[in-house]
Amino acid sequence: MKRRYPPIKLSLLLLALSLIWRMLGAPVVPGEWKSLDVPFWQARILLPSRLERVMTLWCGQMGSKSETTDQHPSEEQVALLGAESSRPVTLQVWNAQAERLESMELEAYVYGVVAAEMPAAYHTEALKAQAVAARTRALYQQVGTGCSLAEGADVCTQSGHCQGYATAQSLADKWGNEYEIYQRRLVEAVSATAGQVLTYDGEPILVMYHAISGGRTEDVQAVFSQSLPYLVSVDSAGEEGIRGYREDTVFSLEEAAKRLNDLFPELNTTPDDLQKTLVIATHTATGRVETLLLNGREISGTDFRKALNLRSTLFTFTMDADSITFHQTGYGHGVGMSQAGANRMAADGEGYAAILSHYYPGTALERQ
Numbered sequence: 001m002k003r004r005y006p007p008i009k010l011s012l013l014l015l016a017l018s019l020i021w022r023m024l025g026a027p028v029v030p031g032e033w034k035s036l037d038v039p040f041w042q043a044r045i046l047l048p049s050r051l052e053r054v055m056t057l058w059c060g061q062m063g064s065k066s067e068t069t070d071q072h073p074s075e076e077q078v079a080l081l082g083a084e085s086s087r088p089v090t091l092q093v094w095n096a097q098a099e100r101l102e103s104m105e106l107e108a109y110v111y112g113v114v115a116a117e118m119p120a121a122y123h124t125e126a127l128k129a130q131a132v133a134a135r136t137r138a139l140y141q142q143v144g145t146g147c148s149l150a151e152g153a154d155v156c157t158q159s160g161h162c163q164g165y166a167t168a169q170s171l172a173d174k175w176g177n178e179y180e181i182y183q184r185r186l187v188e189a190v191s192a193t194a195g196q197v198l199t200y201d202g203e204p205i206l207v208m209y210h211a212i213s214g215g216r217t218e219d220v221q222a223v224f225s226q227s228l229p230y231l232v233s234v235d236s237a238g239e240e241g242i243r244g245y246r247e248d249t250v251f252s253l254e255e256a257a258k259r260l261n262d263l264f265p266e267l268n269t270t271p272d273d274l275q276k277t278l279v280i281a282t283h284t285a286t287g288r289v290e291t292l293l294l295n296g297r298e299i300s301g302t303d304f305r306k307a308l309n310l311r312s313t314l315f316t317f318t319m320d321a322d323s324i325t326f327h328q329t330g331y332g333h334g335v336g337m338s339q340a341g342a343n344r345m346a347a348d349g350e351g352y353a354a355i356l357s358h359y360y361p362g363t364a365l366e367r368q
């Protein structure tokens with residue numbers, strides 16, 4: 001039998017598949033693979049919003065525009081999050097970027113923290129766990145000593161100090177065309193958990209979290225020199241698919257020495273010292289670098305990470321004549337909930353309560 005070329009059906013099928021591939025937000029060129037926030041399979045959450053947009057393009061005002069926009073929470077709805085709560089809580093938030101103190105409704109603040117601290121494409125149950133974590137951290141600080149950056153502040157908007165907080169404007173830039181679907185997901189996650197906090201002995205706990213643990217979280221004692229029964233090391237398997245799970249950072253020996261001296265002038269180190277004397281001395285129980293020796297002087301892994309702005313203390317290094325390469329696994333201090341691990345657990349069918357009790361063992365989920 002004579003075949004027709006080109007095979008029409010096959011071509012149409014390939015065309016349809018590549019359209020779906022694009023609509024999923026799937027990467028085509030290597031650069032796009034690198035910039036994926038979430039494992040590629042998870043990008044499917046974008047499909048409904050993209051289909052909607054394509055339909056609008058092809059079929060005009062499909063069932064009137066107001067109907068579709070009504071499904072999306074407006075800025076007012078974000079601001080009204082938690083307004084029905086029987087005990088509305090107002091926080092004093094130090095806006096570190098604008099350098100002013102702002103009063104903010106707790107749930108609206110939680111929305112901004114989740115948006116800043118976790119990729120909005122993460123699984124819904126992971127977003128809910130993050131919402132509870134963000135709320136708990138804020139209330140812990142409110143009943144405790146607050147934020148030390150400003151007089152009268154409960155929390156600040158600085159990620160490295162209290163928690164990051166994203167404004168509507170920064171989210172418009174960050175989310176672009178996906179703004180509405182991401183906003184809807186986050187509003188759902190925040191309102192589904194409204195008022196819920198993690199407690200230990202009836203009090204809100206000191207919540208810590210980080211992006212990627214690298215397989216096992218760290219005991220808080222190893223990083224912050226205080227021991228807490230609910231911030232202990234737990235298993236966090238299955239994070240490998242996440243972007244940034246393993247990354248190398250290269251410095252010239254000169255640059256590495258300069259950075260170390262900037263933070264620790266007493267080291268007075270040289271590229272030659274690094275080359276000849278730098279060794280990892282001890283590891284913590286989870287395999288992270290606990291101490292290093294440089295010229296016979298001890299440096300903690302945490303300080304070393306800070307000086308060189310490394311992604312984590314879970315690293316090894318290699319050197320050649322004039323450069324040093326750090327092979328890092330994971331991202332962040334490693335204490336408390338791993339966001340990548342939470343996303344993995346959610347993808348495996350676990351709910352946010354199970355995720356939280358895994359990463360903060362011995363705690364209870366309560367309504368405040």
Ligand SMILES: [Zn+2]
Pocket residue numbers: 147148149155156157158161162163
């Ligand atoms: Zn702060």
